[in-house]
Amino acid sequence: EVQLVESGGGLVQPGRALRLSCTASGFNFDDYAVSWFRQAPGKGLEWVGCIRSKAYRGSTDYAASVEGRFSISTDESKTVAYLQMESLKIEDTAVYYCTRDPIMWGNGGSWFDPWGQGTLVAVSS
Amino acid sequence: EVVMTQSPATLSVSPGERATLSCRASQNVNTNLAWYQQKPGQGPRLLIHSASTRVTGIPARFSGSGSGTEFTLTIISLQSEDFAVYYCQQYNTWPPITFGGGTKVE
Numbered sequence: 001e002v003q004l005v006e007s008g009g010g011l012v013q014p015g016r017a018l019r020l021s022c023t024a025s026g027f028n029f030d031d032y033a034v035s036w037f038r039q040a041p042g043k044g045l046e047w048v049g050c051i052r053s054k055a056y057r058g059s060t061d062y063a064a065s066v067e068g069r070f071s072i073s074t075d076e077s078k079t080v081a082y083l084q085m086e087s088l089k090i091e092d093t094a095v096y097y098c099t100r101d102p103i104m105w106g107n108g109g110s111w112f113d114p115w116g117q118g119t120l121v122a123v124s125s
Numbered sequence: 126e127v128v129m130t131q132s133p134a135t136l137s138v139s140p141g142e143r144a145t146l147s148c149r150a151s152q153n154v155n156t157n158l159a160w161y162q163q164k165p166g167q168g169p170r171l172l173i174h175s176a177s178t179r180v181t182g183i184p185a186r187f188s189g190s191g192s193g194t195e196f197t198l199t200i201i202s203l204q205s206e207d208f209a210v211y212y213c214q215q216y217n218t219w220p221p222i223t224f225g226g227g228t229k230v231e
Contacts, residue, residue, distance in 0.1 A: 035222070045161075045169065045212055047222040061220045097168050109219045111159035113180065115168030 002026035002114055004034075004098050009119030012088055020083040020119055022098030028078040030054045033101040033108035036072060036083045038094035039118070048096070050108040051081065061108070066092075088123045095120050127151055127218050131211075131225035138230060144203050146228045148196040148213035157217035160189055160198045163227075164209045172211075173198065203230070 008020040022034065035050040049062035051072040060072050071084045081098060095118040101110040128151040138144045148158070156176035161169035171180050173189040176196060186201045200207055213225040 044226050045214075045224045047220070047224075050220075063221050099168075109216045109222065111171055111174035111214065111216060112169075113171040115170070117166075118168055 004100065004114060004116040006096060006098050006116045006119040009096065009121045011122045011124060013125055014088060014090055014123055016088055017086045018088060018121060020096055022081040022116065024079050029074045029081055030078045031104050033106050034081045035099055035108055035112060037097045037099065040094045052108050053105055055105040056107055090123050093121060093123045126221060127154060127215050127223050129213055129215055129223050129225035131213060131228050133228060135229045135231060138203050140203055140205055142203055144200040144230055146198040146211055148225050150194045150215055153193050154215040154217035156192045157215060158196050159214045159216065161212045161214065162209045163212065169212065
């Protein structure tokens with residue numbers, strides 16, 4: 001069964017860093033692009049960024065709101081994806097989800113399935 | 126950036142009735158559109174992709190239609206488990222991937 005589980009969320013002060021993890025089962029990130037999304041409390045869904053499959057040499061793209069502060073990577077086993085968040089702002093407070101482009105060798109620009117349960121990041125002093 | 130607009134923001138329907146949700150794109154997205162259902166405390170669940178292709182395991186009462194800039198998600202004979210928030214998402218022109226603001230079916 002294909003599954004994704006996010007972890008690493010918590011309470012962090014503005015300006016600090018946090019790293020989220022996304023652990024995959026049933027597939028690996030060499031073959032599929034993975035994307036991070038977020039949802040502020042009571043709000044809609046916002047794309048954060050993606051890391052593509054090896055077919056696209058693991059290239060990345062980011063939303064303008066996080067460009068230069070957030071980065072996405074994968075571990076050597078290609079079963080864990082990370083969202084490294086630096087210089088966190090109060091407006092980064094949200095539930096963060098990871099999900100995948102279900103098309104093998106896809107470029108990350110697709111529909112997304114499955115989604116994890118999310119991990120809450122609260123930025124506050 | 127492609128702006129997605131969903132209407133209405135809230136839709137009040139009774140079980141057994143039909144629900145019609147609309148999604149409009151600010152520019153042509155062809156049929157590169159997906160619909161998701163989200164319940165409180167859960168991640169989104171993919172219902173439909175390519176505007177009208179229902180995902181395996183999604184009940185046949187869910188259907189999607191449209192192309193270009195106008196799209197519709199229809200739920201016939203609404204069941205109690207269908208009360209949720211529904212989002213449309215375009216993947217024609219990206220980055221960024223963009224979503225509509227959601228329609229709450231209550």
